[in-house]
Amino acid sequence: MGKDTKIEWCDSTVNGTSGCDGCELWNAQARTCYAGQLQTNRLSKSLPRLYSSDFSQVQMIPGRYAQAASWSDLRGTERPEKPWLNGKPRTIFVGDLGDTFSRAVTDEFLTRELLGAITSKQGKRHFWMLLTKRPKRLAELAKKWGGLPDNVMAMTTVTDQQSADKRVAELLQVPCHWRGLSCEPLLGPVELRTVNDARGNHALSLKNPSANKIHWVICGGESGKDARPMHPDWARSLRDQCKTAKVPFLFKQWGEWSEVDPEARTEDGQHVSIIADSQKGKSLFRPLTDCLVSADGRTWSRESLPSDLSGRLMRRAHKAISGRLLDGIEHNGYPLTEGRDA
Ligand code: SF4
Numbered sequence: 001m002g003k004d005t006k007i008e009w010c011d012s013t014v015n016g017t018s019g020c021d022g023c024e025l026w027n028a029q030a031r032t033c034y035a036g037q038l039q040t041n042r043l044s045k046s047l048p049r050l051y052s053s054d055f056s057q058v059q060m061i062p063g064r065y066a067q068a069a070s071w072s073d074l075r076g077t078e079r080p081e082k083p084w085l086n087g088k089p090r091t092i093f094v095g096d097l098g099d100t101f102s103r104a105v106t107d108e109f110l111t112r113e114l115l116g117a118i119t120s121k122q123g124k125r126h127f128w129m130l131l132t133k134r135p136k137r138l139a140e141l142a143k144k145w146g147g148l149p150d151n152v153m154a155m156t157t158v159t160d161q162q163s164a165d166k167r168v169a170e171l172l173q174v175p176c177h178w179r180g181l182s183c184e185p186l187l188g189p190v191e192l193r194t195v196n197d198a199r200g201n202h203a204l205s206l207k208n209p210s211a212n213k214i215h216w217v218i219c220g221g222e223s224g225k226d227a228r229p230m231h232p233d234w235a236r237s238l239r240d241q242c243k244t245a246k247v248p249f250l251f252k253q254w255g256e257w258s259e260v261d262p263e264a265r266t267e268d269g270q271h272v273s274i275i276a277d278s279q280k281g282k283s284l285f286r287p288l289t290d291c292l293v294s295a296d297g298r299t300w301s302r303e304s305l306p307s308d309l310s311g312r313l314m315r316r317a318h319k320a321i322s323g324r325l326l327d328g329i330e331h332n333g334y335p336l337t338e339g340r341d342a
Helices: 034-046 064-069 107-118 135-144 161-171 232-245 279-284
Strands: 012-014 091-094 127-132 152-157 178-183 216-220 249-253 257-259 290-293 310-316
Touching: 012 064, 064 107, 107 135, 127 135, 127 178, 135 152, 135 161, 152 161, 161 178, 216 232, 232 249
Parallel strands: 012 091, 091 127, 127 152, 152 178, 178 216, 216 249
Antiparallel strands: 257 310, 290 310
C-alpha cells in the first residue's frame, strides 16, 4: 500500500488483500514474483498479522480501499517525476502485492470494500486500475455489478503469446470503458492483433482506432536476481503494434538486462543480430555480464554459445542502470482516463 509509489505508470498503490493463488511466476517451479519474494522475505516478518510467510495463504484486509479513496485529489497537480500523469486524476494501481481476484477473496468483500470505495464520493475523484491474472473472474464480477464504473481500467498481465491468447480474450469479456495490458515481464513475442473475443472482436484494430478493445499497453523486462532477458525485438514489436493501432504505449523498464549496441543497424535500417563467432561478437561479448538471446528467448553464455548462432547481445546490470529507453526514446504513452465513451 503506498500513497506514493515509484512505479512509473501510477501515483499510488493499494492492496486490500494479501497473498495470491500463484501463476507462471510463482509455482512449484518458479519463484520470480516480486510480491511473493517481498512477502515471504520481509512483510511476513515485519507485519505477520497481515502477511503470512506462506504466500499462497490469501487474506482480506478490510478498510484499505476506503483509505485509498480518502487520499487527496490530484487533478491539476504537477508530478515532476512522472509528467505523463499531469492533468490526470490520482491513478491508483489496485493489487501490486498479490492478486485481488484470488479464490479466497469473496465476491461479497470485493463488492462491499472495493466497489464501495470506487463508487464512494471520495473514490469517484480517482482513477482505479484493477490488474489481475484472473480476468475471467473479474469479468464475472463486473457483469454482476452491471459493468465497471467509468473511473476504472480492467487490466491483465501478459508474459507471452500463450498468456495473451487466454487472458486478453477473457479481458475482452469484462464490461468496462477501459482495458489495459501489463506486458511485464515480457518473456516471449506477443502478437495482439490476432487475439479475438468470442464475437470476433480484435484486441487491436489495424483499421479503426475507435474499434480497439485494448486502450493501453505497458511493456517491461524482468528484474530481480533470477531475471531473464527480454529480447529487444519483442518490445519493439509491441511498440510498433501500438503505434499502428494508435494505442498509448508505455515502456516501463528493461529490467535487469538491456541490449548492447542497440543503435547498430544494417543498411536497410534493421537492427543488427550479433553472430557469436564474428569479430564483432567476440569483441563486444563480456563473459561475466553478457548473454546472447535468440529470437525464441533461449539464452547463451560465452561458454555455451554455438559458434554460428546469431542473436541479440544483452548485458546484465541493475534495472536503474538498464533504464527505460527503447531505441533511444522514452515511451510514456498514457490513456486519457476520462471522457471516453464505452
Ligand atoms: S498473480 Fe501476480 S502476485 Fe500472484 S504470483 Fe503471479 S505475479 Fe505474483
